[in-house]
Every structure is written in structure tokens, then in C-alpha cells.
Amino acid sequence: MAQLIKDGALCENSWIRITPEDAEGIPANGDIIVSLSCWQEQKDALKDHNGKVAVCLSPGQEPAELADDLADLPMIAIDFPMFADGRGYSYARELRTRYAYQGEIRAVGDVLQDQLFYMWRCGFNAFDIRADKDASEALKGLNDFTVTYQADARDPRPIYRRQPA
């Protein structure tokens, strides 16, 4: 069953996440998500990888660490080891606003229905829903609200700069 929600719909996940522990055994082919340390150590080798390469930021690893690499990265994953650790929200916003990053930003880890709306507003456009949850149920979380007060990734204007409806 598909666990990935991308741009508002369920879809198959072509990416394999390589955790720091199995960084040794990077597969020869296929799209891979590597840790920041793996990327920093093997950047040059990874550029020749037969498949796409994305980097995963963990809490404490800020987008600034990837500032020079953004053009090379089709996707940045942001890990939520626990959904209550909200640093990733600021990282996604920074990627979209400060760095004007246009690629995919994917939430991975403890990713659940009731946080999707906030994540989406912060600039995430893909969500790898936690394996034990029903992703088609979780999808509903993207539509919790039709009203927002603040600027967000969908609308850069806060409510007081939007045209009156």
C-alpha cells in the first residue's frame, strides 16, 4: 500500500532512505535519500550515482548546511523522529523563503494526519506517512481548514494582504 502523499495525492515511492548505519551499503542504482553526514563525506562520489540523490535533514541540522548544494538536489527530506519536535517546520519555511528552494520537500519519520496541514503550509509537498497508519485516511488532514491567518507556502500574503473575498 502506498504510504506516500505527494502534491495532494497518494503515490508510489521510488526513493530508498539510506540511514547513517547502512551508509556503507549504498545500492548501485535507484533514487536514494542519504543523511547529511553521508552527503558531506561522499558528495563527489554521490554525484555519479546512477539515480537521483536527496539529503535528509534531522533536527539540529539546518538548511544552511546545504546552502551551496541546493541546485544539485531534487529533493530534501526533513526527518521528524517524534512529531512533537517542531524544528522541521522552520527548516521547511527557510528552504522555501530564504533559499527559494523549488524542489520537493518531504516529511519523513513520525509523519501523521494531524500535522499534515501545518507541514503543507510550511512548504512540505510530500509526506511519507508512518508505516502503521493508513495514508488514505491521513490525506484528509490536508483539508482540515479553508481559512488561514498567516502567510504560508501556498499564499505568501497574510490575511490582511489578500483581496477581500
Place this chain on the structure above:
Amino acid sequence: MSDRLFPNKLAGYLEYMYVYQDYDQRLLDERVAQFRDQTQRYLDGKLAEEEYRPLRLQNGLYVQRYAPMLRVAVPYGMMASPQLRMLAHICRTWDKGYCHVSTRQNIQFNWPELQDVPDILEALASVQMHAIQTSGNCIRNTTTDEFAGVNAKEIDDPRPWCELIRQWSTFNPEFAYLPRKFKIAVNAVPDEDPALIGVHDIGVQIVKNAQDETGFQIWAGGGLGRTPMTGEVIGEFVEPRYLLAYLEAVLRVYNKYGIRDNKYKARIKIIVKAMGRDKFRELTEREFAELKDGPITLTEQEMERMRASFPAPSYSSLKDLPEALEQALSSSKAFSRWYHTNTRAHKQSGYRAVTLTLKKTGRVPGDITDEQLDVVADLADRYSFGELRTTHQQNMVLADVRQDELFDLWQALDSLGLATPNLKLLTDIVACPGGDYCSLANAKSIPIAEAIQHRFEDMDYLHDLGELDINISGCMNACGHHHIGHIGILGVDKKGREYYQITLGGRGDKVSRIGDKMGPSFESDEVADVVEKIVKLYVELRHDDELFIDTYERVGMEPFKERIYGPAN
């Protein structure tokens, strides 16, 4: 939502406070639906306890000793009479006939059933009320001076700014999962701190610069609880249009660098101290530089819309001290005492602001019943433009009462038990729910408050003592703000027994100051004696009309310590 339990009861009300637009209402309705669904999924076992917990907390729902506790937001402490009636209705229908005014101007219900909460929220939404972000690790209700708009000393009305902050913080997607709770307060009175900005995560002090322009001095890093601290100024003068940009900058720094692996170190105060104010300010300024002049900058139109949302009520032109008032003052000693203690000067001549004290001896400090709420709503309609405020000292305020109607109002309040003339006096005790309700408590607070009140029943003596704040918390979470009581009382656990530690010299009036610990703690039946001894010594030591806090600041802790514990060797 068309299937509301209640039709919107606010038509024609809310003339003097922010009125919801359609979109504000829609947001609330969508929130009710969302929370109903979350609660249903939890009850159906689809949401694990630890997944539901932060969701219910962000909606003010704690699980307590006996039942859940639901905290309802009262933005900057302002309510209209239909909202009071709705609170009364909730007390009757889903609770045990009373509710509680909290130390952050909110309202708490002690006995709702979890499965009823969605219905309660729907009822609240019909009068533009909610429980959004009243708990949990997010931005909480913004508080201010309960006399905002009528305080002759304020340099601007803080409420429009509070409402702007309310909207910016409501479901702000970036700041829903902060390291810890985050509280903002706004003050517009120079040289006084009626909103306690000094002990808030962010304090916004409205100031004038040398060119007489209004702006904001931003404080950060205050907070009570474990390791209480007062905040420090990090922004000297933020222009009004940049208020939200600056706040967003502070929150982003906090969200990124706040401590997450130890909840006792997770408040902003700890990182402001740890990295130092200058470093914190530098990080904030860096974020601010990017946000400044971006879309978050407030438009003139929006600032004007907010100002216009809090117009002065349609006052009559009246003079101060009308004959009716003079007569009542000279003929009734009881009225006169109440007038001097529980009412205060007003911006508008011919009016006074009246505090309803919820501190009658034998009643839980801050509690109010459904019947009282209903009558207070009627009194608000009749005497104060249909509007009422809550205070962080757990009282209520009718802000705009004609002086020639004060006597009638007093009679009505007196028969309700809401005219005890003890505002700011020793028996106007602030106390958290404590061990009677709270599962985190080390000790009870309510019986201690009551024991002290019984000890000081002589009104003449109380008035002779003058202003004296007593604050009681049942544990170091400090919900009763004990650190800023002139006398602070803290419940501690000693080998499974309830003990109380006493602090002296805290204050939350002109400035915020954290009290000093007196010494070893006391058993529950000793506390009232100790307070009595402290007060007696103060009476011996005071010069003329010197207040307790001033005497304490003059003589220091030693004499008190010696009186209570005997001479040091």
C-alpha cells in the same frame, strides 16, 4: 456549519471589541469539526494516547485528578455578556455549576467529560469563543492590563495589538510544536507592569520615542515555573508595522534553538540565559532583517481596522463625583469602603472601573457559579455596555460604570457575594487549583487560602494593613504565580507529606521581581500562623503608611527569618 447547537447569539453585541468576520467564524467552526474528528478517532482507538495528547492539550484539555480540565481562551481578558451567559450554560449543562478564572485571564472548567468536549466547543464557537492553544507547547492566549482602554495612564490601547497577535499566533503553522509553552503579554502603562510582561516569554511594552512616535520595546526570557526569571529587553524600539515580523523572528530562533530533550530547560528563558542576551538578540535581528518589509509587515489599513475594532463606548458627558455618589458615600460606610477599595479612576469623567472580587472567604479563589455569571451578564448589560473582563488576580472587571449608578451596582453585587471590599488586600489571594484538582500537585492550595482568609476576617485590620499580595501554588509549576506574591506560598512534597515553602518580596505590580526563599518549609496547619507572624512583624516595622512590600525591600529578609525561625547562631 448549519447544524449548530446554538444560533449565533452575538448579533447586536460586541460593539466595543473585535467582531468576528465570516472567515474568523469559519475557522472556529472548522476547528470544532477537526477536534470532534480527532476525539472520535481517539475514542475509536485509531489515535494512540501519545498521539492524541498534544492534540487535546493544544485545545486546552488536560486530564486531571478526577476529570478532564478544559481551559477556555478569553483573549486579553475581554468578554461580552452573551459569552458570559454561554459560560453559565456550560457550567450547568456539562459541569458542576461553576467555573474558574485563571491567572492568565482564562476560564477553566473542572468536570467536563471527554466525549462532551466537542459539543462544548461547538457551543463556545456560537459565541465566538474557543479553547485554541490554551495549553500545549504553542503560543498561548495573549494577556494585557484588565483596565486596557480605560486606564488614564496608558499611552495607547493595547487591545488592537493583542488581537493582531492573536490572529498571527492562531494556528501559526510554524509554531505549533515549540519546545515548550509560549506566553505573550502586552502592556501600555509606563512604569507599571499590570500585564506582568516581566515574567512572560515575550513581553511587549508599548513606548513612545523621543519624536513621540509609538513603538514596542520587546522583552524576552521571562517566566515562572521551575527556575523563575524576569525577562530582558532584546528590542529597544520596534516600529508598529514590524510588530509581527519581530515576534516571528523571536519565535523562529526559539523554535530552532530551544532545548528539546529536557522539558525543564525548554522555555525560552533558558536559552536567552544560556546563549546570553546579546547572542539571542543577534540571531533574532538576523531573522528580523529578512522578514522586515516582507509580506508580514502590517498594513496601515490593518492597523486602522484593529484600532477601530475597539472604539470607546458611547459615554455620556458626565462630571466626576455626582451628587448621587456623594450622598451614597456619606450615608453608607460599607459602600464607601467598597468604592475606595474595589473601584478605580477612569479615563472618562463621570465613570469608574469596578472590580468584582471572587475572593469571598470560604469560596475557592477565582471560582464563579452559573447563577452569578448570569447575573453578572445582566449587570454588564445594564451598567457597563455589555462588556466584562477577567484579571490575572482571578477577579472580574466592569470597566465602564457611571458614578451615579455605582450604588445600585454595589447593592446588586453585594447580594451576589461579589463585592467583598478586599481588592489587592491580604485576603484577595491568588491560588492555583492545587491538590484538590490537579494531578501534578505536591500539596493543596485552596484550603491554605481559606485558612489564611479566616485568620484575617477583620476588615478594619485588613484595610489598615493595606496592599498585600499572597499567591499560592500547589507545586513548582507556579500556576498560582507564587514567585511574584509579596508573600508566596509553594506546596512541596516532603516524604509524601504536604509542606509549604514561603517566599517574601516577590512582586508583579510596578515591576516584576521573584521572591526570596525564607527558609525551611511548614506543615499545612502552620501556614496561617506563619503568615500572621510575618504580618505582625511588618506592622511593628513599618514607617507610617509604608506598604508591606516597601517595608520588606527596606529591611530585607533577616528580621522576618529571625521572627519565624528564631535568632541565627
